[in-house]
Amino acid sequence: MMLAAIEFAYWQTTIFKLILALVVVLGAAGPSVYIYLFKMVSFMQSRLGPMEAGPYGSMQLLAEVGKSAQKEDIVPERADRFVFKAAPYVVLISTFLLALVVPFGPDAVFVDLDVGIFFALAVSSISVIGILMAGWASASKYSLLGGLRAAGQLIAYELPLVLAVVGVVIQAGSLNMQKIVDAQIQGEIFGQSVIGNPFILTQIIGFFIFMIAVQAELTQVPFDMPIAESELVSGYMTEYSGFRFLMFFIGEFATANIFAFMASVLFLGGWGVPQSLMDAIPGLATEIGVDGNIIYSNAFNVIGPIIMLAKMFALTFIIYWVRFTFPRFREDQLQKFAWKVLIPLALVNIAITGVLKVVF
Amino acid sequence: MSAFLRDYLIVILFALLACGVVGGFIGLGAIFRPNRPTAGKVQNYESGVDPVGDGWSQSQIRYYIFALLFVMFDVEAVFIFPWATQLETFGYFGLVEMVIFIFILALGLVYAWRKGVLRWV
Numbered sequence: 001m002m003l004a005a006i007e008f009a010y011w012q013t014t015i016f017k018l019i020l021a022l023v024v025v026l027g028a029a030g031p032s033v034y035i036y037l038f039k040m041v042s043f044m045q046s047r048l049g050p051m052e053a054g055p056y057g058s059m060q061l062l063a064e065v066g067k068s069a070q071k072e073d074i075v076p077e078r079a080d081r082f083v084f085k086a087a088p089y090v091v092l093i094s095t096f097l098l099a100l101v102v103p104f105g106p107d108a109v110f111v112d113l114d115v116g117i118f119f120a121l122a123v124s125s126i127s128v129i130g131i132l133m134a135g136w137a138s139a140s141k142y143s144l145l146g147g148l149r150a151a152g153q154l155i156a157y158e159l160p161l162v163l164a165v166v167g168v169v170i171q172a173g174s175l176n177m178q179k180i181v182d183a184q185i186q187g188e189i190f191g192q193s194v195i196g197n198p199f200i201l202t203q204i205i206g207f208f209i210f211m212i213a214v215q216a217e218l219t220q221v222p223f224d225m226p227i228a229e230s231e232l233v234s235g236y237m238t239e240y241s242g243f244r245f246l247m248f249f250i251g252e253f254a255t256a257n258i259f260a261f262m263a264s265v266l267f268l269g270g271w272g273v274p275q276s277l278m279d280a281i282p283g284l285a286t287e288i289g290v291d292g293n294i295i296y297s298n299a300f301n302v303i304g305p306i307i308m309l310a311k312m313f314a315l316t317f318i319i320y321w322v323r324f325t326f327p328r329f330r331e332d333q334l335q336k337f338a339w340k341v342l343i344p345l346a347l348v349n350i351a352i353t354g355v356l357k358v359v360f
Numbered sequence: 361m362s363a364f365l366r367d368y369l370i371v372i373l374f375a376l377l378a379c380g381v382v383g384g385f386i387g388l389g390a391i392f393r394p395n396r397p398t399a400g401k402v403q404n405y406e407s408g409v410d411p412v413g414d415g416w417s418q419s420q421i422r423y424y425i426f427a428l429l430f431v432m433f434d435v436e437a438v439f440i441f442p443w444a445t446q447l448e449t450f451g452y453f454g455l456v457e458m459v460i461f462i463f464i465l466a467l468g469l470v471y472a473w474r475k476g477v478l479r480w481v
Contacts, residue, residue: 077402096378140404155430169444243389
């Protein structure tokens, strides 16, 4: 209650938000790279992974950053210098803007836009421009091929991603991320409100389409045709070195985390727990405000981020598990899968969800 | 400044923050990294041999067709979202309207499919 009494000026909350944004985007990427990219893949391949830097190699990422810092910053002579240098900025802008609308608690949100999820889907496609810029400006054949493949793949999987979300929006009746969480906390399945209504149960098709599309949007294996290291030598990143390369790397893993955050908001109930559980535990009870709004317990501003983090790590586990398990799709298989399977399936999913919503 | 504009001010601030992070990293790196460009180093990478021809070559027309298809469906998605939020208000009327809309667009996909545009040969 003491905290609530203190009023912060706009610039104070804004600076606080910007610092938190660094924590959410960069801070969360570190542990997930260490746990999944360094350690989990090593254990899956019967090896130990990095062990030297820090206890159990936990400082390995810092060592990698230090390594990147000492690399010469090379711009190829034939490259379009301005576009070449601008590309990493565009990719990271997309990542940061994506984090903007993710809610971590009833008040713990950077900005509660009414078009929340629509905004997130819109800015997620900015990264395509950055990747295409990188591929084109490098003036290398590998990069150009990689950039074009990336653009072709990202726009093909953008559609299932967007259409899979429509099912959730129909059920929640709002684009606002907080209202989507609300709908899952307050919802009920067949009149039973014991577990609320996490949309993964009713939107299981949408969830699978969303996760597959996320995998492709991140150009993770098995959708890594654009950066195929064995034929395109990392595609659009071929000519980048040192910190510029590291920016693409950070962008990729930070975006993976934020997409996992979004998936947990859309399908796993976000920061909330079912209303029945809130009623059962003292201190978490909700109040009804003067204008009929539901006011959640302040405790969720602390518990919420922890719940979100747990869900995020569970979902990124799936992303990396798939990444380290499956072989690469061919370009034609990849496009066929998006246009002939995922998009029709997503359209059918929208129609079924709409019919069920209207009928019941 | 209205609350609405203030909400979107932070969008710009976040974009600036992202630029700051990239610029900061690269600027900080300038302290540590060496800078000795030689003729061989700044050549474009082509598996170790000297690059042949121009890096900017012509590319497949296929990508262009897929981009056109994408625009079609992306615009569709823009129309579907407002409908999805208001489905409860519109009821059966809205549902039938949208099914017809999706059907017409699906016809476009089927047409492209039959024409062999979706085949990647």
